[in-house]
Amino acid sequence: MNIYFLLFYSFFKTGLFTFGGGLAMLPLLKEELVQKRGWLSDDELLNYFSVSECTPGIIAVNVATFTGYKLKKSLGAILATFSVVLPSVIIITLIASVFSNVTSLTSVQHILNGIKIGVSALLMKVSFDLGYHIFKKNHNKIFPALIFMSALFLIFICHLSCALIVLLALLLALGKFYFQRKKS
Template identity: 50%
Template sequence: MNNILKLFLSFFKIGAFTFGGGYAMLPLIKKEIIEVHGWFTVKEFIDILAIVEMTPGPVAVNSATFVGYKVAGVLGSIAATVGVVLPSVIIILIIAHFLSKFRKSPYVDYAFRGIRPVVLGLVTAAALTVFRDAIIDIKGLIIGIVIFCLVSFKNLHPIIAIVAAGIVGMIIY
């Protein structure tokens, strides 16, 4: 099977079986591109996350586009991006068709209440994975903690935080 089809199928699977947005998809993206297909190393995956975070747009779409391009060029980026988005489009069309029937169903409410903790777990797993793989020494840990505090408690704009961390990284490393 060629890489374009592999990209489409891998990202279709990621889009179809992950709830909670791009951050919840990161563990599955990591598994697919590193463990299953060997397209990237852990270090390259962390670099991808840095690029994906700095570019506007959804994390999942940016990840798929970037991975697809690195693996198989423009056609690869199209295949991966369509693959990750298509399941959501299909699901939304199905939900829109049936929503009026089931809008007030307690079972639908129960299902979404059950999904919420799973999303939290997936996002937490992604954060821990990135933390474990990105922090390589005490200097990186300090940079991460300082930026986290500035963004979380002082409302520092994320773009300023990214630029500042990049400058600090260039100076320190």
């Protein structure tokens, strides 16, 4: 079968059957890309994942772009990326079109109110895991703590936007990188 069609098919399927995104996709991608298609090795997939986690953007999209590029250069990258988001666009558009009518139903409201609590718990778990990752596994604890405290201060007291906070952290990271390189 045509490789472009297979790329489309594989990533469309991944987009359709992934719930939550991010790391939840790893087993699904492993089965599809490594075991079934043989496009990537286990190591390559893990590499793509670790790079995707520290580059901007949605992780699922980044992995799709990497794999598409490996197989068929830029065209493959674009095709794989579009395929992985297409199910979301279709499903959400359908839901959003009827959403305002549906939310007036009390039963839907009950379900949504329940899910909101679930989302809240999920985000608390995400925060905890990320915090654990930063402060337990890092040798240097003072530097991340300083960044964390100043980010909190800038958000709660100065009401800076998220974009500005990330940009400031990025500047700091580049500065730190530059000085370390100068020293060595």
